[in-house]
Amino acid sequence: MQHDLHATLLKKYDVPVPRYTSYPTVPHWNTETFSPDKWQRSVKQIFDETNADRGISLYIHLPFCESLCTYCACNTRITKNHAVELRYSQALLKEWQLYLDLFETRPVIRELHLGGGTPTFFAPENLKSLLTALLAKATCHPEMEFSFEGHPNNTSEEHLQTLYDLGFRRVSFGVQDLDPKVQRTINRVQPFENVQRVVDQSRAIGYQSVSFDLVYGLPYQTKQSVEDTVGQIIGLKPDRIAFYSYAHVPWMRPGQRGYEDSDLPTDAVKRNLYEAGRALFLQAGYVDIGMDHFSLPHDALAAAHRNGTLHRNFMGYTTTSTRLLVGLGASSISDAHYAYAQNEKNVEAYEAQINAGKWSLLKGHLQTEDDQRIKRCILAIACTGHLSAGLLQTVITSAIRDELKSMADEGIVAWLPSGALQVTDLGRAFIRNICAVFDPHLRVPSEAKTFSRAI
Numbered sequence: 001m002q003h004d005l006h007a008t009l010l011k012k013y014d015v016p017v018p019r020y021t022s023y024p025t026v027p028h029w030n031t032e033t034f035s036p037d038k039w040q041r042s043v044k045q046i047f048d049e050t051n052a053d054r055g056i057s058l059y060i061h062l063p064f065c066e067s068l069c070t071y072c073a074c075n076t077r078i079t080k081n082h083a084v085e086l087r088y089s090q091a092l093l094k095e096w097q098l099y100l101d102l103f104e105t106r107p108v109i110r111e112l113h114l115g116g117g118t119p120t121f122f123a124p125e126n127l128k129s130l131l132t133a134l135l136a137k138a139t140c141h142p143e144m145e146f147s148f149e150g151h152p153n154n155t156s157e158e159h160l161q162t163l164y165d166l167g168f169r170r171v172s173f174g175v176q177d178l179d180p181k182v183q184r185t186i187n188r189v190q191p192f193e194n195v196q197r198v199v200d201q202s203r204a205i206g207y208q209s210v211s212f213d214l215v216y217g218l219p220y221q222t223k224q225s226v227e228d229t230v231g232q233i234i235g236l237k238p239d240r241i242a243f244y245s246y247a248h249v250p251w252m253r254p255g256q257r258g259y260e261d262s263d264l265p266t267d268a269v270k271r272n273l274y275e276a277g278r279a280l281f282l283q284a285g286y287v288d289i290g291m292d293h294f295s296l297p298h299d300a301l302a303a304a305h306r307n308g309t310l311h312r313n314f315m316g317y318t319t320t321s322t323r324l325l326v327g328l329g330a331s332s333i334s335d336a337h338y339a340y341a342q343n344e345k346n347v348e349a350y351e352a353q354i355n356a357g358k359w360s361l362l363k364g365h366l367q368t369e370d371d372q373r374i375k376r377c378i379l380a381i382a383c384t385g386h387l388s389a390g391l392l393q394t395v396i397t398s399a400i401r402d403e404l405k406s407m408a409d410e411g412i413v414a415w416l417p418s419g420a421l422q423v424t425d426l427g428r429a430f431i432r433n434i435c436a437v438f439d440p441h442l443r444v445p446s447e448a449k450t451f452s453r454a455i
Contacts, residue, residue, distance in 0.1 A: 009410060009430070010271045017436040019291065020382055021314045022340060023375040026333070028441040029340065029365035036359050038366060040102055042339035043324065047103050050323040050337075055110030055141040057322045059315055060092060060134075061329035063117035063347060066154075070255040071176070071186040071218055073247050075331035076117050077347050084347075085122050089130040091351045092328050098359060099326055100137055110141040111320045114148035120155040124162040131166050140167060145300075145320055147209075149174065152194040157201045170209040171202055172240075178232055179225040182218050185259055192232060199236050209299055211240030216273040218246050219263035226273045227280065234284045239299040242316070243277055243292050245270075278429075290431045291382060293317050310383040317383070330360075340365045370395075378435045381423065385431075389419030395438055403437045 018025040047056065063077045064084060077084075100107070119127070147170035148163055160171070175195055176188055183189045195212075202210050212233055216226060233241070248264060250256040265273060278288065286294040287302045289310070295301040304310040304319040311321040314333045327334040330350040333342045341364035344350040353360040367375070373394045380387045404421065407413045412427035413434060423434060436442055 006426070007271075009412070009426075010275075011267075013430050013433045014267060014271060015433075017432045017442070018439070019432065020378050020435045021312060021316060022333075022335065023378050023439070024365060024371060024441060025439075026340075026342065029363060031363045031365065033366050034339070034341075034364035036361055039336070039339055039341045039359070039361060039364055042336040042366070043099070043326075043334075044102055046324045046337040047107070051103070051105070051108055054322050055108035055144075057111035057113075057313070057315070057318075057320065057325040058109055058134075059113050059115060059325060059327045059332060059334075060130075061115055061117065061327065061332040061343075062088075062119045062122060063330055064088075064121045065116070065118045066121065067187060068255050069176075069186055069188045070258045071188070071215065071246060072255070073249055073253050074117065075345055077330075082121075082123065085126045087351065088329075088347070089122075089126060091354045092130065093133055094354050094357075095328050095360065096134055096137075098354075098357075107138045108141050109135065109138045110144060110322050111315075111318065112144070112146045113315050115315070116149055118151045118154070119148050120150045120159050124156070124158045127159070128162050128166065131163075135166070145170065145318075147172065150198065151190070152198050153190045155198050157205075160198070160201055160205050160207070164205050164207065169207055170211070171198075171207055172211040172213060172242075173198055175212045175229075175233065176215045177218055177221065177225070178229040179221070181220050182225065185219045185263070187258070196236060199238070209239040209301075211242065211295075212236075212238045213242045213244065214277070215244050215246050216277060217248070217265055217270040219259045221265055221273060223269070223272055223276050227276055230277045230280045234280065237296070240293070240295040240301055241281060241286065243274070243281070243294065245274070245292065274429075288428050289317060290385065290428055291317070305383075308384050308386075312379055312382050331362075338367050340367075374438050374440075377438045381421075381435050381438075382431055385423035385428070387421040392419070392421055399443065400437055407434065407437070 063075055065076050065078055066080050068078050144167060146168040148168055149172050150159065152173050152175065173195065176186065177183060178192055199210055214229065214233065248256060281294045282288065285296060287297055287305060288294055289301060289305050300319045301317060309319065309321065311318050313325050313335055323337045325335040327343065329343065330347045331343055331345040333340065342362050344353060344360045344362045350360045377387055377391055377395050380391060404413060408415055411424055412430050414422045414424050416422055423431065427434060
């Protein structure tokens with residue numbers, strides 16, 4: 001009976017909803033009220049308010065990959081020309097200088113993440129030169145958290161040692177799937193031996209947290225193949241696992257047209273893939289953090305989940321809670337608490353604007369008071385699974401109350417005697433849907449295909 005209820009709920013809530021790394025989400029930004037001048041004022045204000053005690057977060061987007069992984073929906077540039085590394089690094093440092101000039105005082109780096117693309121596309125010596133120059137004009141927070149994304153095929157021991165020497169202690173490897181047929185289909189062939197090698201090397205060097213990205217819902221995946229992949233992954237004991245739902249958006253990413261819709265698992269099978277993987281993670285002792293993330297109990301992510309200090313931003317779940325996230329590089333997104341901004345996506349256009357001494361801003365959004373209240377509610381649900389009565393009352397409407405009542409009847413959330421809202425164990429699989437209840441933009445009918453499905 002309980003299994004039938006769970007299956008019914010999975011079917012009901014497997015609808016397109018955001019992952020809520022921001023609110024409002026990027027498609028719903030009000031770009032008409034945004035301007036570069038307003039962005040700079042927002043950045044300066046939150047920097048002055050929080051740099052001294054909280055520090056800032058820094059995301060550096062390195063978009064280059066040598067080959068296209070056809071499942072990927074990230075902003076990437078495919079090339080085998082490694083001469084682009086120096087030119088792009090110079091642009092990054094010039095953009096950083098624009099922020100430094102705006103700050104006027106030395107920033108404190110609390111969190112730094114290299115994302116992509118494939119950051120390990122860059123040669124170790126070029127990463128060292130870039131980061132050394134960048135950090136020379138900043139102060140590292142005593143509790144800094146530096147992390148990067150690596151490809152198991154091209155992450156060398158020299159990469160790992162170079163970044164470790166610069167203060168990096170966390171590394172995330174994109175594994176996706178270990179089945180040979182699936183790997184060939186998505187153009188992501190990487191033998192298990194390569195994954196094992198980089199894990200062993202990372203631990204030998206001293207990395208404190210090794211995480212894997214896995215994807216379910218890929219072409220030709222079956223319950224057995226996913227269980228085989230997860231079994232091999234568990235054997236390596238990564239500290240963190242992100243088990244993402246494949247976002248099939250061929251209208252946005254033409255590379256995904258390399259296989260047919262009929263090659264993808266059906267909706268029912270895809271839901272079973274997630275449940276099968278999740279069950280194995282829990283059996284192996286992993287903690288379900290929420291929104292596709294799992295970690296071993298000793299990891300800082302699990303500790304933040306336990307003590308209620310987990311945070312979420314454009315980098316996903318994080319153990320730090322800065323108010324200013326500066327994104328450098330083409331397509332990077334920044335969060336200045338009072339405003340959001342995204343850089344120009346095209347690499348050449350980004351470089352040209354930066355080299356001309358201009359901000360390379362594609363679009364942005366200024367946060368209203370309503371935005372801030374809704375954002376706090378969504379973060380509370382996503383990060384703690386708990387929404388206080390006081391915070392709930394700042395946004396409650398009859399429509400929200402009716403939807404929450406329905407979810408409470410289904411056992412997804414529970415009302416506490418205090419009037420607070422609590423996500424149940426059953427509801428952990430529906431975090432995105434619960435967050436979406438508070439998003440008024442989703443109440444407006446739209447024909448646009450914007451978000452991936454929740455499950």
